[in-house]
Amino acid sequence: xxxxxxxxxHRNAVPILVKGLEHLEYRGYDSAGIxxxxxxxxxxxxxxxxxxxxxxxxxxxxxxxYAQIGIGHTRxxxxxxxxxxxxxxxxxxxxxxxxxxxxxxxxxxDLKRELQAKxxxxxxxxxxxxxxxxxxxxxxxxxxxxxFRKAISRLQGFxxxxxxxxxxxDTLYVFKRSNPLVIGLGKGENFVxxxxxxxxxxxxxxxxLEDDEYAVLTKDKVKIFSLATGRMIKRHSTRIKWNMxxxxxxxxxxxxxxxxxxxxxxxxxxxxxxxxxEDVIRFENMTPRIENxxxxxxxxFMVSCGTAYHAGLTGCLWMEQNAGIPSEARVSSEFRYQKPxxxxxxxVILITQSGETADTLAxxxxxxxxxxxxxxxxxxxxxxxxxxxxxxxYTHAGPEIGVASTKAYTAQLVTLVFLSLYMARxxxxxxxxxxxxxxxxxxxxxKACSKALKQSTAIxxxxxxxxxxxxxxxxxxxxxxxxxxEGALKLKEISYxxxxxxxxxxxxxxxxxxIDKNQPVICIAPxxxxxxxxxxxxxxxxxxxxxxxxxxxxxxxxxxxxxxxFIPVPKVDESLSxxxxxxxxxxxxxxxxxxxxxxxxxxxxxAKSVTVE
Ligand code: M6R
Numbered sequence: 001x002x003x004x005x006x007x008x009x010h011r012n013a014v015p016i017l018v019k020g021l022e023h024l025e026y027r028g029y030d031s032a033g034i035x036x037x038x039x040x041x042x043x044x045x046x047x048x049x050x051x052x053x054x055x056x057x058x059x060x061x062x063x064x065x066y067a068q069i070g071i072g073h074t075r076x077x078x079x080x081x082x083x084x085x086x087x088x089x090x091x092x093x094x095x096x097x098x099x100x101x102x103x104x105x106x107x108x109x110d111l112k113r114e115l116q117a118k119x120x121x122x123x124x125x126x127x128x129x130x131x132x133x134x135x136x137x138x139x140x141x142x143x144x145x146x147x148f149r150k151a152i153s154r155l156q157g158f159x160x161x162x163x164x165x166x167x168x169x170d171t172l173y174v175f176k177r178s179n180p181l182v183i184g185l186g187k188g189e190n191f192v193x194x195x196x197x198x199x200x201x202x203x204x205x206x207x208x209l210e211d212d213e214y215a216v217l218t219k220d221k222v223k224i225f226s227l228a229t230g231r232m233i234k235r236h237s238t239r240i241k242w243n244m245x246x247x248x249x250x251x252x253x254x255x256x257x258x259x260x261x262x263x264x265x266x267x268x269x270x271x272x273x274x275x276x277x278e279d280v281i282r283f284e285n286m287t288p289r290i291e292n293x294x295x296x297x298x299x300x301f302m303v304s305c306g307t308a309y310h311a312g313l314t315g316c317l318w319m320e321q322n323a324g325i326p327s328e329a330r331v332s333s334e335f336r337y338q339k340p341x342x343x344x345x346x347x348v349i350l351i352t353q354s355g356e357t358a359d360t361l362a363x364x365x366x367x368x369x370x371x372x373x374x375x376x377x378x379x380x381x382x383x384x385x386x387x388x389x390x391x392x393x394y395t396h397a398g399p400e401i402g403v404a405s406t407k408a409y410t411a412q413l414v415t416l417v418f419l420s421l422y423m424a425r426x427x428x429x430x431x432x433x434x435x436x437x438x439x440x441x442x443x444x445x446x447k448a449c450s451k452a453l454k455q456s457t458a459i460x461x462x463x464x465x466x467x468x469x470x471x472x473x474x475x476x477x478x479x480x481x482x483x484x485x486e487g488a489l490k491l492k493e494i495s496y497x498x499x500x501x502x503x504x505x506x507x508x509x510x511x512x513x514x515i516d517k518n519q520p521v522i523c524i525a526p527x528x529x530x531x532x533x534x535x536x537x538x539x540x541x542x543x544x545x546x547x548x549x550x551x552x553x554x555x556x557x558x559x560x561x562x563x564x565x566f567i568p569v570p571k572v573d574e575s576l577s578x579x580x581x582x583x584x585x586x587x588x589x590x591x592x593x594x595x596x597x598x599x600x601x602x603x604x605x606x607a608k609s610v611t612v613e
Contacts, residue, residue, distance in 0.1 A: 001027055001028050001607040001610060002028045002073065002074065002075050003021060003026075003027040003102070003195070003198065004088075004162050004181075004193065004194050005017050005021055005072040005100075005162070005191070005194070006071045006100075006172045006191065007069065007070055007189070007190075007191055008069045008170070008190055009068060009069075009186060011068070012067065013068055013070035014036060014066065014067065016191070016202065017034045018060065019198075020191070020201075021074050021198070022053060023193075023195070023197040023200070023201075024074050024195060024198045025052070025053050025074050026601070026602065027074060027194060027607050027609050028076025029076070029602050031049060031074075031075045031082050031084065031087035032051075032073065032087065033046065033047060033048030033056065034060075034071065034072040035070060035072075035091075036065055036070030037067055037069050037070070037166065038065070038169075044091075044166055045070075047060060047065070048084055048087035049084060050084045068219075071089055071098065071100045072089075072100065073088035073089060078104055078127075078612055079108065080124055080125025080126045081125065085124050086126050088100045088126075090128045090132050092132045092135070093120055093121045093133060094136060096136055096165070097139065097166070098166065099135070099164075100163075101127075101128040101131060102160045102179045103159030103160060103612060104127060104612050105157045107156040107157070108131075111130050111134055120133045120136075131155055132163075135147050135148055135151040135163070138151055142165075144163075144165040144171075145214075148163065152227060158177055158179055158358065158611070158612070160174070160176045160180065160194065161173075161176075163175075171217065171218055172192065172216075172217040173215075173216060173217075174215045174217065175213070175215075176214075178358070179194070179356070180194055180611070181209045182206045182208055182382070183209060183215060184205070185203055185205040188220060189202075190218070191203065192217065196380070197242070197399050200242060200247055204240045205237045205238075205239055205240075206237060206238055207235050207237050208235075211384070213225065213233060238382060240381065242399055246398045246399050253594075254594075256402030256403075256404050256406060259400055260407070260587060262398065263453075263583065264449040264450040265446070266410060267410060267445045267579070268446040269396060270414045270415065271445075274415075283422065290390070294426060295426045297347040297373065297423075298343075299328075299347070300319050300325050301328050301330055301342065301346060301372075302316050302329045302330070302416075303348055303349070303363045303364075304329075304351035305331060305332050305333065305359055307353075307409045307489060307490075308351040308353060308357075308405070308408075310482045310485050310486040311351050313481070313482035314413055314416065314483075315329070315349070315412075315413070315416030315417075316328060317478070318479075318575065319416075319419075322423070322424040322429065322438075323420050323421075323423035324424075332350075332359035332360040332362070333613070336366050342370040343371065344372060346367075346370075346373070347372065347374075348364070348372045348374050349377060349416075349419075350363060350367075350374065351377045352376070353378075353397075353405055354379070354380050354383060354608065355378040355379065355380045355383020355384060356384055356385065358610060359613060361385055361388070373390050375389060375391045376389035376391070376392040377393050377395060377412055377415050377416065378395065379394065379408050393419065395408065395412055395415050397410075397411035402600065402601045403603055404490055406490075406586050409486065409582065413578060417575075421435050421439070445572065445580070447570075448569075452570060452584060453583060455587075459588050460591050461565075462549055462565040462588065463588055463595055466520050466547070466549070467495075467592045467595040469518065471497065471514070472488065472491055472499040472500075472520050473488075473520070473521040473522070474499065474502070474521075475502050475507060475521060475524065475534075476504060476523075476524035476525075476581070477505065477528070477534060478528060479574070480525075480528070480577060481501075481504075482578065483582050484503075484504075485501035487499075487501065487524070488500050490585060490586055490589035491588070491592060493603055494589055494590070494593040494598055494603045495592045495593040495598055496598065496603070504533070505533070507537055507540065512544070515544040515545070516544065517546070520546070521547065521548055521549065522549045523549070524551045524585075525556075525559055526552060526553045527553040527556070528574040531556075535562070538550065539562060542562055547564045548564045548565070549563070549567070550563035550566050550567065551567050551581050552568060553569065553570075567584045567588075569581055569583070
């Protein structure tokens with residue numbers, strides 16, 4: 001949460017910082033600000049505004065600035081309400097040091113008291129102001145690095161910083177502990193940002209900072225040091241293959257819609273990447289040693305948050321059915337505190353789009369303390385979880401900017417089904433023929449996904465009739481139960497309507513009491529062993545005058561007849577139907593949100609990457 005950027009070079013920093021923040025706004029958007037040091041006039045320029053980046057941009061148009069070094073921030077409030085006063089950058093009470101910060105300083109109250117006793121004055125409600133004053137309190141003889149290091153050694157928690165020293169307008173200082181920071185390398189200029197999309201307009205060559213490392217950036221050099229030893233660290237740069245077009249809307253009104261429509265390509269590319277002509281499943285960087293370890297695995301945990309947790313629920317079903325390995329999906333924030341019974345014979349799979357989710361990262365570290373093997377299924381290249389796991393499979397869905405996860409979810413699902421088949425091969429639970437048959441079904445998914453996307457007219461029609469309702473139920477069975485949870489999450493996060501997903505068999509155990517003529521129920525009932533049971537659920541809802549919005553296989557006349565709305569999806573293998581059934585639910589959530597005039601890509605109170613607990 002929160003996005004931070006920094007620039008030093010030969011160009012005007014202001015538009016560069018603003019462009020970077022545009023690409024980081026998904027991380028938080030309740031206020032934004034920049035600070036620049038003007039070398040010629042030797043003055044500090046700070047502009048901050050409450051609300052979205054557009055507010056800051058408006059102000060910057062009225063008060064243009066020119067500087068060749070600066071830092072910027074887009075905020076998701078943790079300490080202190082969203083306001084101009086609490087917006088970053090923050091300065092110490094003598095305005096010597098300027099800081100932007102992502103994360104939480106856990107011991108900020110104690111430090112604040114200590115600093116107040118020494119005469120420091122505070123104006124905002126943020127923990128950042130404590131950090132910047134602490135740095136200032138150690139600042140002597142123009143030795144910023146020493147002050148920075150001393151302060152960091154006392155700041156508990158997880159955070160990333162970009163800082164400026166007013167007396168040294170040729171240097172940017174950055175530090176990372178658990179929260180992400182990427183350095184972008186240019187010619188006669190260097191950049192830093194919370195995430196790579198903010199750097200892509202300027203450079204594709206990046207260096208990932210590791211935890212407890214700080215870096216000193218001038219326009220011609222980037223030097224990385226260990227906080228513990230103060231020694232310089234050599235780090236090779238990485239070339240990012242994502243391009244700018246992928247990080248733009250490409251003619252769509254919202255990133256979310258663009259990302260929904262990218263799913264056939266994501267599925268096709270996953271298929272091309274992971275399988276070869278001989279129907280062999282291969283993952284990048286897999287080694288005989290890793291494969292040997294995987295072969296010995298007795299139990300699997302899939303640990304993740306939000307949408308990624310829903311992918312984990314489905315992934316566990318596949319892992320049990322295909323590879324015969326007992327599998328459990330857990331929410332990361334629970335897992336990390338549950339004292340989980342995990343052994344060295346277990347595989348803990350961390351599923352995450354961003355690779356930075358604080359609870360999932362903590363769960364990964366917890367799993368490691370038990371000696372378990374850790375495997376990350378991650379979208380963002382070079383992210384912390386990707387780097388810390390014993391083995392990482394990238395989902396390669398491309399940048400996902402919309403806060404509501406769509407293509408990253410289907411990419412996670414298809415990766416997990418491949419992983420279950422890979423495990424089935426090495427555990428010998430399925431024959432080559434069975435695996436080849438399964439791959440034939442997966443091969444059909446991109447086309448089926450394109451077909452499912454063609455139902456948008458029927459979905460918009462249904463959304464137009466139902467978008468004013470305040471409560472929605474979603475029900476499904478088997479692999480489509482997690483889809484019900486996911487459909488409900490999608491709707492609530494972007495439309496703010498209450499939505500709840502249930503296993504359809506649970507209806508009679510409580511939720512059916514909610515049914516009346518005003519209650520829409522989205523019934524996910526594609527062709528499957530439990531389709532008839534779903535039809536009974538539909539009848540029970542109808543008998544109580546509920547509004548049935550059915551997702552069913554395209555030729556299912558019987559279901560169509562008893563539903564208020566019928567959204568057809570193409571027939572695919574039952575166990576893969578989750579990957580297709582979610583498509584109309586994503587579109588439904590999108591159109592309900594648009595009709596309600598919600599901010600689809602940046603829904604209130606949320607941020608794309610949850611880097612605090
Ligand atoms: O980056 P991650 O996949 O770890 O993020 C997990 C959740 O925060 C994320 O899926 C969230 O639930 C989405 N906003 C859902 O659309």
